[in-house]
Amino acid sequence: MLGPLREDSPERIGPYGVRARLGAGGMGEVFLGVRDDGGEPVAVKTVRRDVAQNPGFRTRFRREIDVARSVADPHLAPLLDGDADAEVPWLATGYVAGPTLSAAVRRAGAMAEAEVRMLGAGLARALAAVHGAGIVHRDVKPGNVMLAADGPRLIDFGIARDAAATALTTTSRMVGSPSFMSPEHVAGSGRVVPASDVFCLASLLCFAVTGREPFGDGPVAAVLYRVKYVEADLDGVPDALRAVLERCLVAEPADRPGAAALAELLDPGAADRWPQEVARQIAEHERELARVVALDGPLLPGYTPTEMAAGSSPAPHQLPTRRTDFTPGLHIAPTQGPGLAAPPRRRSRRTLAIALAALIVAGAATGGVLAWRDRNNTPNEAAPGGGSSSGGPSRDGGRAEGPRIVAGVDENGGPDASGTVPYGRDVRPAGWKKSWKGKFSGKPIGCSAGRDVIACRLTDGTYEGLSAADGHRLWTFDTGQTSRAAGWGPTGQFFMPASATRPTVHDDSVLLAAGGQLRSLDARTGAVRWETRGGGAHNLGSAPMVLDGLVFAATTSAPDGAQLAAYDVRTGAEKWREPLASEGLSQAQRGNFWPVAMGGDVVYAAGEDGPKAFRPKDGTLLGTTQDCGGLRLRGESVYCSAYTSNGSDSGFGTDMSVLRLEAGTLKTRGKVPLDSGIAAEATPVAVDDRVMVIRRSSEHASDVPDEFVVVGRDTGRLLGRFPLPGAKEEGMSNPASGALIVADTLVWADTAMLYTAPIRPDGTLGELAGTRLPGAPGPSPTPEYDMADGIQLDKELNAPQMLPAGGVVHVVYDDGTTVSVPLPG
Structure with missing residues (x-):
């Protein structure tokens, strides 16, 4: 959801007026931007100053912008603009008004097979376009998939890389999220290939259809061990879909289907619309975006889009609701885990009392x-x-x-x-x-x-x-x-x-x-x-x-x-x-x-x-x-x-x-x-x-x-x-x-x-x-x-x-x- 700007947030980034803060990523902060002459809102990602000062960064960043601009697919948030030479380098992508897949599943529960096929086919086509440009995404996970009214969008080119030049992968830091990594991620970032994205997409689809991660929970080391040796839990995955995903969840990258082939495997039986509860969430995000864009200026601390829509004066110190993908429990499990689906509208009060x-x-x-x-x-x-x-x-x-x-x-x-x-x-x-x-x-x-x-x-x-x-x-x-x-x-x-x-x-x-x-x-x-x-x-x-x-x-x-x-x-x-x-x-x-x-x-x-x-x-x-x-x-x-x-x-x-x-x-x-x-x-x-x-x-x-x-x-x-x-x-x-x-x-x-x-x-x-x-x-x-x-x-x-x-x-x-x-x- 859209959050207020901080005291140190910029007022403008390139040609975009900054309206709200979307969050932070591995390279910097992300803001909602709008051009003075109108146009669709964009997500503007800025680069941390310490990152921008690394030798050779701006050259690699400029090349990444050029390559990413060449990628086009309806299921990608497109790269629209960027400036590698600005004091604070930035890039702008299309803004997607909708929840992440992670948030949608957590709130609405696991999806039906037909809906997951629609989701998977769209994302597989997006990956095919990414791979065709010589890029490996490297972090395909529920948090990097947005659900829009007309279909899913794969986002976050801030950690997509130029596969030929390895672009920004020169550090030893592990890129990816443990529960949605491939065996190649575990072996080392230098071994990640396009087929790694396919493996991660299959894990993501397992999560969407079951509400839990296929490699379970527990310490990071235990999860990575199960990923490395492909010990996936596919219980609850419908048989026909399971047969497709099993082809992707294999140890050898060469044995997995390509992204385009996976899209064809998922197409039969795909739905043409989101479930009702997901559609309701998308509509909420669309209304929130419209309210913020209609403001005369940026969203500041003390204001919430809901209050503005009502036409009432916001409470002087009202803070916005900030949403991410963390679910509290009696003892903290990962954000997705075995048997976890969205809670019913009413939960067991005894269970909740114990947890609280x-x-x-x-x-x-x-x-x-x-x-x-x-x-x-x-x-x-x-x-x-x-x-x-x-x-x-x-x-x-x-x-x-x-x-x-x-x-x-x-x-x-x-x-x-x-x-x-x-x-x-x-x-x-x-x-x-x-x-x-x-x-x-x-x-x-x-x-x-x-x-x-x-x-x-x-x-x-x-x-x-x-x-x-x-x-x-x-x-x-x-x-x-x-x-x-x-x-x-x-x-x-x-x-x-x-x-x-x-x-x-x-x-x-x-x-x-x-x-x-x-x-x-x-x-x-x-x-x-x-x-x-x-x-x-x-x-x-x-x-x-x-x-x-x-x-x-x-x-x-x-x-x-x-x-x-x-x-x-x-x-x-x-x-x-x-x-x-x-x-x-x-x-x-x-x-x-x-x-x-x-x-x-x-x-x-x-x-x-x-x-x-x-x-x-x-x-x-x-x-x-x-x-x-x-x-x-x-x-x-x-x-x-x-x-x-x-x-x-x-x-x-x-x-x-x-x-x-x-x-x-x-x-x-x-x-x-x-x-x-x-x-x-x-x-x-x-x-x-x-x-x-x-x-x-x-x-x-x-x-x-x-x-x-x-x-x-x-x-x-x-x-x-x-x-x-x-x-x-x-x-x-x-x-x-x-x-x-x-x-x-x-x-x-x-x-x-x-x-x-x-x-x-x-x-x-x-x-x-x-x-x-x-x-x-x-x-x-x-x-x-x-x-x-x-x-x-x-x-x-x-x-x-x-x-x-x-x-x-x-x-x-x-x-x-x-x-x-x-x-x-």
Whole structure:
């Protein structure tokens, strides 16, 4: 969809006035352009300055423009213009008003055979024209296919190459998308030939007809192995179509049909129109384009085409809906996977509640093209080892008795993301004397608690702080860009007003990023102490983190892509920044890079190829891994979830394992030996020196119970299982928070109760006890609403957020009700 221009966006590119921003690619940004003298809108791609400065680039780019201009086919977005000698080189192609194939399938579901034949025949003819000009496209995937009213269009000549001269393929970077690569892509870009595009097109058609990728999901290495050895899953492909696609999905390029021959094979039985739901999506895009083109000027932040069409004045701070191809889930799978089709207009509310509970409690991340099985890696800051000092200000300005909690906690515990809170029961928030009940003004979706304040982000992008002592409201912070509630659009793109992150309480400050500004607020008054440009919510779990006097936040900017930046916690002065991902990744992928854990003088962040470890003081890269998600730090080890070998000679597999990595270097040191019945769909949520707590859910497998499982940390020996009670009545929901280890007690909450189980010195568990929480709302009716426009968090029943603060526990509920009680026992 069309997005607003940024502050650094150009007003003109060549003869084209810039009207909207379409996104970013591997070489630069893409804009919607319109000539002053009229004519059809175009997509104008600019080239990053650092790319344009490479020796010989402009010569190769000029040749590519000349060659691409010679390619003509109704199913190609034609190259119309370009300037290799401009200060910022650019090229313009025909703009296609319609969804990508990826978005269409995700929203409307898999297509019928006749429709897929029509799609495939058109794209095969487009490839035949491309190949006839001596070009190999190299990145034939659902995201590079647009669906227009009169048929499909193959796009993105920014990564199409002059096959004779290899054009822009002189770097070692892999060109292509792992799930839609060919064996030649895996072997190396120099081996990619026209037949490689045919292989990729066949994979794309499998996706269109089944709604899933033919080479499955899991780690990139596992997907590439299946591509290399052509282990495609064609279940569900109609027999006649399957026979055609099998001829394309063979290891030897010479054995595949050419693109023109493939078009002839697909023609018989092809449809002559799109399915009704796809046609509706195309009409939406056409209307949006007409509204933007009708404007007197460019689309700017704060305006949406829908509002303009209605003839009403846009809300001063309304942000546009940004759409890409990312779909949230309980644990993050790739954007397309086995059995994935567009969700029905109404989904299972119980399933959705479980998924949202995990996302809100834990956050979610996909490390670039690597699918991280991750639910719980978005910690905020807590004091390591008790982190106390000599007291702090009480509510009346005097000094409170007892040690001071330097850093805050969230529902994931401390900064090491271990899910442990090491404070003793003698520690209380400043001035806390008895149980209390308070209320936020809206739905909280991300909270952090410290000695003075419980700070939460609300679904409309505002922040509020309640007194940790008695629950009265201390302050409200309005980012100035609040608008519609947070959620996911129909294509799965996450939206948060002002890109507001979760807050992080540290000492007497609250750190947050919103509206492109990283800020430090006074925890007791909400007054801004400092602000600096940088940071923002890249997904539901994004939050700043604090270690050794530095604030760490993720930033995204063109042409630098996603970066991890460090700022002085007292002044906001930037100290360093290091790359996490290139601008070439899609927004959905770029949006999932942020700091996830820290401890032992190391900061860990989600990077383009997997987790990265940095030295806090200077940003030195200490280690990387491509194998794991959901990092939990404990001592000299890092624990995480991964798909590992199932015993085959290949070394690849789809077995879930919990790995133990070396802190800092992230080198694999072994596995936690879990029973196979526990390992399935298992993600660690807490780990201490004795035990590991695993959350399992029926979200992805009906035979997996909703439960917490406790095992020996090093032995994997089963120590206890705690089924989650859920709701007793039909039509009601009772989501549970995550589980934490608070000192020597396992603790979690649902909408009515607080559950505790003591952990003995030998790791064995005492009896589970449930304490009814006075003022807790209890189970609520399962929400029902039309989800055609996506998931709206203000209409969902979100899981409670449990915030242990030493000897007390704050529980923040979906309706804003907040209860604070002593930790039982």
